[in-house]
Amino acid sequence: MNKTVKNVAQALEGIESGMTIMLGGFGLCGIPENAIKQLVKMGVNNLTCISNNAGVDDYGLGLLLQGRQIKKMISSYVGENDTFERQMLSGELEVDLIPQGSLAERCRAAGAGIPAFFTPAGYGTEVAEGKEIRVFNGKPHLLETALYADFAIVKAWKGDAAGNLVFKGTAMNFNPMMAMAGKITIAEVEEIVPLGTLDPNHIHTPGIFVQRIFQGEVFEKRIEQRTVRKRN
Amino acid sequence: MNKTVKNVAQALEGIESGMTIMLGGFGLCGIPENAIKQLVKMGVNNLTCISNNAGVDDYGLGLLLQGRQIKKMISSYVGENDTFERQMLSGELEVDLIPQGSLAERCRAAGAGIPAFFTPAGYGTEVAEGKEIRVFNGKPHLLETALYADFAIVKAWKGDAAGNLVFKGTAMNFNPMMAMAGKITIAEVEEIVPLGTLDPNHIHTPGIFVQRIFQGEVFEKRIEQRTVRKRN
């Protein structure tokens, strides 16, 4: 099974305005930056984007916000982005804020055929409004439902033609669950390696969850908060 | 944090008659064989064992069945064990049979703080009796609850003093979820390697889920169905 496509344009074929798209990453770490640039180029709009964060003003999902391509964001944390806050407070951008653990689990649930589950996160807060509450082990929990997407776009370190993915460090974050949840999952990788190169014991996302894979052209991999210590 | 204990006896301290114990493995693959032998030696009984299978007559959990140490088995498949079938049909052994995917997910749920979730598995069968049914996406689902255990005993290939575990091949199976679900999780490993040896990108079970780790003395690793092909 060869899922390799030759470039980002081919990888993103079929994405249309109005669709729901999941994008991996935490902050700017592990985001599919080549695919995001391509979405800008394609000019699709009215998108519902499911992503933990919304990038910064001029990088990552911030680029799609600047171009007003996003109708609705489903995220857990959207600080660090003034465009975002402005569009949200002015009401031109719909926002659904979800506790980070619930966001991760709701993506996984979609991919795992689990339509709903109970979690304690958000009980007693506005997140619980309209949701079923049930007590387990003496503690109230909310019923949260699976989050599906037309396309999931994830970023991995290495991948192969079978769609197997390996992530590096904390660039893994939401990528594996989103890969599971997309009707069509597109993987952007830094390097496509020959089949058989990846140790089958070390594969983070088995190829079954991935429909298309491409090697990104340029990885800026911008750092949001460069914190260092001096050498003695 | 050094979670290494010097031998299986020390690892299993605190396990008492009447407790609920999870044991990893699928068939005879990836079972904590040293720990099982120690349970025989300890003579604890009235155990509730949660394990996908029940071993064979003279190996794995079959040893505990022979000694009538098990009061109740919670499993998905128990073929290949005559002692088991006899004790079950005679009524001396309580058995709760659970669809394999629900078993895996119920262990994970316990470890993940998710008290219950919906699954389609078992709808319309005796597994659904007494369970809440709800339709999602036009399809009926059952509400399944988390499965907890006093102790979880898992088997890994390699581990370190921090409790990080790496599994090999299909010996992984139920071990990672059970490691998450135990109030106390004991890891039996073939080799304890120095801290820092395991690549943090390749750890299957992060040490936070493991309270004690020991290197097993002897690994028979019996094969249930030896199927081979001839060389040309």
Place this chain on the structure above:
Amino acid sequence: MGLDKIGIAKRIAQELQDGWYVNLGIGIPTLVANYVPAGMSVEFQSENGVLGMGPFPFEGEEDADLINAGKQTITAKAGASFFDSATSFAMIRGQHVQLTVLGAMEVSQNGDIANWKIPGRMVKGMGGAMDLVASAENIIVAMMHSNKIGESKLLKTCTLPLTGVGCVKKIVTELAVLEIKNGAFHLVERAPGVSVEEIIQKTEGTLIVPDIVPEMVLA
């Protein structure tokens, strides 16, 4: 008369499609892997945690840590992956597996299947079968048309405890290929040399027989 186990496996292999992920149950279904049409890329998932199963190992190369769901020693192909049971059933429940082939003790004309328990006599457990049949879009049952004492296994209503309801779409037996729709078995093909009359006689459930019932073509 009719197909042997290999024949059934060969016929089911014709149902495979390029790019599919397939879960094969214990017994006849396992044999399907040997007859993937040339030039077709199909990956086999085993619910104990492997994708990309290869053939049995060469003698002396068996690895106790590498088995399939039938507990048989196997190998892994280039591009294979190992994963835990929760992830494995995420693949199954989440419908990432395109086809499930499994055996059955009984199938009813509305697609119910029973294959895990004979009350008071035999209880092996459902293993992964309940998850598989509740989740898969495509389920093919591979079985003999009749049981050991000659009773039809294609019934109006199952008599044994169910594994799943209304889920079986297609059945391949030693005698025929049948589809289930609108609450009836539909005869699609007959095995070489098997008469329509024999199939009618050995099918207890409602059987719809078209005017022409082609004979299977096996390579």
Place this chain on the structure above:
Amino acid sequence: MGLDKIGIAKRIAQELQDGWYVNLGIGIPTLVANYVPAGMSVEFQSENGVLGMGPFPFEGEEDADLINAGKQTITAKAGASFFDSATSFAMIRGQHVQLTVLGAMEVSQNGDIANWKIPGRMVKGMGGAMDLVASAENIIVAMMHSNKIGESKLLKTCTLPLTGVGCVKKIVTELAVLEIKNGAFHLVERAPGVSVEEIIQKTEGTLIVPDIVPEMVLA
């Protein structure tokens, strides 16, 4: 008067216990990692997917693929592990993390906490805070006693949208250590040189003051 941020972090570090896994929020809580008592083994979990965080990297060794939940570049110690967000919150929700330290905009005397939203003015999102406060057995809030315009942040009732209810057990501010029980703040320690009167004056919620309020001892 009172502690600086480092002082607050040092005082919280005294609450650590050997063998604990700890999640530190953004801001003051992050500083706690620098003051783990000697000889004590504590591992830090960051909800973006790392256990066993080490110090910041040396200049020039920053790795964009290795950050903490505050998006700061970090390092990993020997024995560290990386994992996905679902596994990370399994650790948190499943109570495998023994202590959570986080900041707050408001805390009420029954342990409610608000720290994610000011309606109409600021909405950053709750990030992992709602999962953390709903799950953790031990939650310590690290914050200033008053907000920028001098209003108490220790209230009878929170005015801002809540992050969690009845979950905060302990608060460390620049002025004091307080415990929450039976619907009231209990003064446990005062910062060096801070008077009980000042703490009373700056606490809007019900404050129980014992006869003797020891001064914090900071190394």
